[in-house]
Amino acid sequence: MINLNEDEFYELGKYLYHKRWNIETGENSQKEINNYLNFGKRMEYLAKKYPSKCAIVCEDEQISYSEFRKRYLRLSYYFKNQGFKKGDKFALHLENSEMFIIILFSLLELGIVPVLLLPAHEKKEIMGVVKKADVKAIIVDKRDASYEEIIDEVVRENINLEKVYISMELKNISLDENIDFTDFVSEEVDFNDTALLLLSGGTTGLPKLIARTQGDYIYNNEALARRLLLNEESVFLSILPLAHNFPLGAPGIMGTLLCGGKVVVGKYATPLEILYLIEKEKVTFVSLVPTVLNMCMQYRKIDDSDDLKSLEFIMVGGAVLPAKLSKNVDKLFGAKLIQIYGTAEGLCCCNFLQDDFETRISCQGKPCSPFDILKIVDENGNELPKGKEGELVTKGPYTIKSYYQLEEKQMEYFTSDGFYKTGDRVKIDKRGNVFVLGRxxxxxNRAGEKIMPLEIEEALLTNEAIDECAIAGVKDELLGNRICAFVKANKNITLNDIKKYLKSKNMASFKMPDELILVDSMPYTAVKKIDKNKLIKIFEKRKPVFT
Structure with missing residues (x-):
């Protein structure tokens, strides 16, 4: 069952949907399904099929599929001998490197659950996650003074943390050919077992924990890989933080490896590194957020000497892509723009490679599984007809039914019939294409008028004097909200200039910004999205421009 045709994969999706929602499934071979929906079994198969084929490239190191499996099995053997077992939690706080992937798969092999912290997470987030997930070990790149503080606090609070590992020390173990793991017996891992804990992408409070199973995560990745026609010739450049779901599994690292392709690990999300690696490694696709894409586009306009002929498509997600950027991607890079909308909680939508240009630049495509159910609802939870704007709620074969250890707040994030509340304002057209309008x-809400920032942002970004902008509502006792424009400009610009420009674009008067704050640079979140919470704090501290 390691290779499925389209009909068989369709039946697998139906089976997973029925299992998740407790619907009678009929007869299926549990053993075959467990072999297919098991990262360890899939890597064993690929290591035999492509033993000498390159699986991972990082800097000047190339690792074949057979060598990759040997390295992570040595670590699996080591962790098992250290007394760790299936179901234990390991927090990973690592920068991009080949060791991130090797460590990840060593844990998946054992059924130990990796908890993926972003590199930008600091003491507050780390401690919150360690407590919430009952983490047994943390793996870090270096144990510096900040980690000593964390360990001290762990000891004081009697948290059940047993080990702190350093990635370089684990690398030495993974390379030790004297380690004989021939008698190593992996854990029996079921497709319903938790594979990993992802973190929610919110910018306020502690991140919520998202438990993804071996089965739902493999199915999710493979559904996207099939949508995008990935195969053993595919070469993926992973430049965003690997702990984020977008580069990890949408389809990212996981989808590429499951197809027998090659993963190129980049360490710095700069245009120089991205374009250099695309040329050097003959990359066929890359995943970027709009801000990083914009930097690459600006660089490409100045210097187009990098040979990008291998590049087939650029996936863009994580935030809504402004029309000013989307319409120029194909021309600047000689590759197709593929927009993706998804959540670490599950649902993934993206364009088809066969979609026409106008479709690809204007929407985020369709769900990757025929068993995804999407509804648009109003503020009272009533379903709206196609074409109407509202909040997207969803459920399906790979979308979670609850957050990890947060059942007491179930109704805050899920409907009574199990639909996940995405918190995104969306519309769906008659063809089933998803158009994301913002959070x-x-x-x-300005004096009773409802305004989505994206509409104003997209209009402003067509102004050549504006490099970046963000629109946010700020509190006002009279109006409820005022509209504040945060602008990074390349020449002098005033609030009146902005209003005149928006008027020329036929923007309604009630959508005009009330205030303007000029910034030298935009603050970004850990995954390079513009951080509007920080912008609002800037507003509270700085004097706005009213003219």
Missing amino acids: AKEQI
Whole structure:
């Protein structure tokens, strides 16, 4: 069952949907399904099929599929001998490197659950996750003074943390050919077992924990890989933080490896490194967020000497892509723009490679599984007809039913019939294409008028004087919200200039910004999205421009 045709994969999706929602499934071979929906079994198969084929490239190191499996099995053997077992939690706080992937798969092999912290997470987030997930070990790149503080606090609070590992020390173990793991017996891992804990992408409070199973995560990745026609010739450049779901599994590292392709690990999300690696490694696709894409586009306009002929498509997600950028991607890079919308909680939508240009630049495509169910609802939870704007709620074969250890807040994040509340304002057209308009909580209520920031942002970005902008609602006792424009400009610009420009674009008067704050640079989140919470704090500290 390691290779499925389209009909068989369709039946697998139906089976997973039925299992998740407790619907009678009929007869299926549990053993065959467990072999297919098991990262360890899939890597064993690929190491035999492509023993000498390159699986991972990082800097000047190339690792074949057979060598990759040997390295992570040595670590699996080591962790098992250290007394760790299936179900234990390991927090990974690592920068991009080949060791991130090797460590990840060594844990998946054993059924130990990796908890993926972003490199930008600091003491507050790390401690919150360690407590919430009952983490037994942390793996870090270096144990510096900040980690000593964390360990001291762990000891004081009697948290059940047993080990702190350094990635370089684990690398030495993974390379030790004297380690004989021929008698190593892996854990029996079921497709319903938790594979990993991802963190929610919110910018306020502690991140919520998202438990993804071996089965749902493999199915999710493979569904996207099939949508995008990935195969053993595919070469993926992973330049965003690997702990984020987008580069990890949408389809990212996981989808590429499951197809027998090659993963190129980049360490710095700069245009220089991205374009250099695309040329050097003959990359066929890369995943970027809009801000990083914009930097690459600006660089490409100045210097187009990098040979990008291998590049087939650029996946863009994580935030809504402004039309100013989307319409120029194909021309600047000689590759197709593929927009993706998804959540670490599950649902993934993206364009088809066969979609026409106008479709690809204007929407985020369709769900990757025929068993994804999407509804648009109003503020009272009532379903709206196609074409209407509202909040997207969803459920399906790979979308979670609850957050990890947060059942007491179930109704805050899920409907009574199990639909996940995405918090995104969306519309779906008659063809089933998804158009993401922004976060529902970002909607500005100005004197009773409901305004989505994206509409104003897209209009402003067509102004050549503006490099970047963000629109946010700020509190006002009279209006409820005022509209504040945060602008990074390349020449002098005033609020009146902005209003005149928006008027020329036929923007309604009630959507005009009330205030302007000029910034030298935009603050970004850990995954390079513009951080509007930080912008609002800037507003609270700085004097706005009213003219």
